[in-house]
Amino acid sequence: MGKVAVLGAGSWGTALALVLGDNQHDVRLWTHREEQADTINTTRQNKKYLEGISLPDNVKAYHQLNEAIADVETIVLVVPTKAIREVCSQLKEHLHHKVTLIHASKGIEPNSLKRVSEMIEEELPRDFYGEVVVLSGPSHAEEVGERHPTTVTVSSVDIALAQKAQDLFINDKFRVYTNQDIIGVELGGSLKNIIALGAGISDGLDYGDNAKAALITRGLAEIARLGAAMGANPLTFAGLTGVGDLIVTCTSSHSRNWRAGYKLGQGYKLEDVLEQMGMVVEGVRTTQAAYQLSIEENVEMPITKGLYNLLFNHERPKDIVDQLMNRGKTHEVEELPDEFRNHTL
Incomplete structure (x- = not known):
C-alpha cells in the first residue's frame, strides 16, 4: 500500500490518519509539537484532540516535517486555514518529488478572499503536484474515530486525481464520492461554519x-x-458538502462552531469563548471573509451580515435575530441565472 503524510494532528487529521491506517497505508501523522508526537507514538492515542481512540500500529507520529514527507506518494493537508500558507512554505523547502496533494481544511482567508486550494496554489509550486484535491463532507472526527458510517466527497478539476483520493480513503465505514465542482465543494464546507x-x-x-x-x-x-455568483454548480449545495455538512454542523454538540455559537447566545464574549474552546473555530474567520465576499460579489447575505456585526461590531445576539425577523417582505424561491438552469442531478 502507499505512503501517506497527514499534516496536522488535530482531531480531523487524526481521524483521517486512522482511516488511512485501517486501509493498510504507511501513515505519517505530522505535528509541529515534539511532545505531542512522542505521546501519540507511546500511547497510540491523541488524547487532547481525539480522546479514547486508539490508532493502528501503521500510523506513526512525526514532528520533523522533512522526515514525515520523505518518499511519500500522497500528502493530506489538515491544518487550520490560518496555517495553510506557512505549512506550504515549509513544504516548499523540504519537498523534492511530485505527490498527490489533498487538503481537508474548511475556510476562506479574510482580505485575500482565497479558498484553501487557491492559497495552496499561490504558495506551493505546481511542479510538486498536478491539481489540488479537496476532501469535504458531513464528518465529525469523533464519529470517524469510532468507525461510525461516514460519507464524504473528494473534488478536483482533474477527475483522475479525485478518483485516486477516493481509492485511498474508501472502505466499508468511510464512503467517498467524487465531484469536479471544487469551487462549490470548498465553499459549502467553509460557509456552513457561519x-x-x-x-x-x-x-x-x-x-x-x-x-x-x-x-x-x-x-x-x-x-x-454566493456559490452561484462565484461559479459553483448550485446542485453541489444540495449534496454532501452542502446541505449534508450543514445539517451535521448545525445540529450536533460535536461541532466546535455550534458550541462557540451556543456560548455567544448565552452572553459570553467572543474572546472568552475562543479561549475556552482551546481549538480553532473556523466560522469566525470565515464570517469575516464571507461578509467581504458578499460585498465584492454584490450578493445579499443577511444572516452572514448579522453574524459579522455580532462578532466584529459587538451587536447583541437578540438584536441580530430581531433585525432578521423584521426584514422587508421577499420571495422564498429565487430564479437561477440562465447559465445554471440546465444543470442536472
Missing part, C-alpha cells in the same frame, strides 16, 4: 427548533447564492 455559529446562538438563546430550522434553510440559500 450558519453553525448562528444555529448555536439560536440554541443558546433557547429559541427552539422552528428558529433553527429556518436559520439552516435560509443559510443554505445564502451559501448557494
Whole structure:
C-alpha cells in the first residue's frame, strides 16, 4: 500500500490518519509539537484532540516535517486555514518529488478572499503536484474515530486525481464520492461554519427548533447564492458538502462552531469563548471573509451580515435575530441565472 503524510494532528487529521491506517497505508501523522508526537507514538492515542481512540500500529507520529514527507506518494493537508500558507512554505523547502496533494481544511482567508486550494496554489509550486484535491463532507472526527458510517466527497478539476483520493480513503465505514465542482465543494464546507455559529446562538438563546430550522434553510440559500455568483454548480449545495455538512454542523454538540455559537447566545464574549474552546473555530474567520465576499460579489447575505456585526461590531445576539425577523417582505424561491438552469442531478 502507499505512503501517506497527514499534516496536522488535530482531531480531523487524526481521524483521517486512522482511516488511512485501517486501509493498510504507511501513515505519517505530522505535528509541529515534539511532545505531542512522542505521546501519540507511546500511547497510540491523541488524547487532547481525539480522546479514547486508539490508532493502528501503521500510523506513526512525526514532528520533523522533512522526515514525515520523505518518499511519500500522497500528502493530506489538515491544518487550520490560518496555517495553510506557512505549512506550504515549509513544504516548499523540504519537498523534492511530485505527490498527490489533498487538503481537508474548511475556510476562506479574510482580505485575500482565497479558498484553501487557491492559497495552496499561490504558495506551493505546481511542479510538486498536478491539481489540488479537496476532501469535504458531513464528518465529525469523533464519529470517524469510532468507525461510525461516514460519507464524504473528494473534488478536483482533474477527475483522475479525485478518483485516486477516493481509492485511498474508501472502505466499508468511510464512503467517498467524487465531484469536479471544487469551487462549490470548498465553499459549502467553509460557509456552513457561519450558519453553525448562528444555529448555536439560536440554541443558546433557547429559541427552539422552528428558529433553527429556518436559520439552516435560509443559510443554505445564502451559501448557494454566493456559490452561484462565484461559479459553483448550485446542485453541489444540495449534496454532501452542502446541505449534508450543514445539517451535521448545525445540529450536533460535536461541532466546535455550534458550541462557540451556543456560548455567544448565552452572553459570553467572543474572546472568552475562543479561549475556552482551546481549538480553532473556523466560522469566525470565515464570517469575516464571507461578509467581504458578499460585498465584492454584490450578493445579499443577511444572516452572514448579522453574524459579522455580532462578532466584529459587538451587536447583541437578540438584536441580530430581531433585525432578521423584521426584514422587508421577499420571495422564498429565487430564479437561477440562465447559465445554471440546465444543470442536472
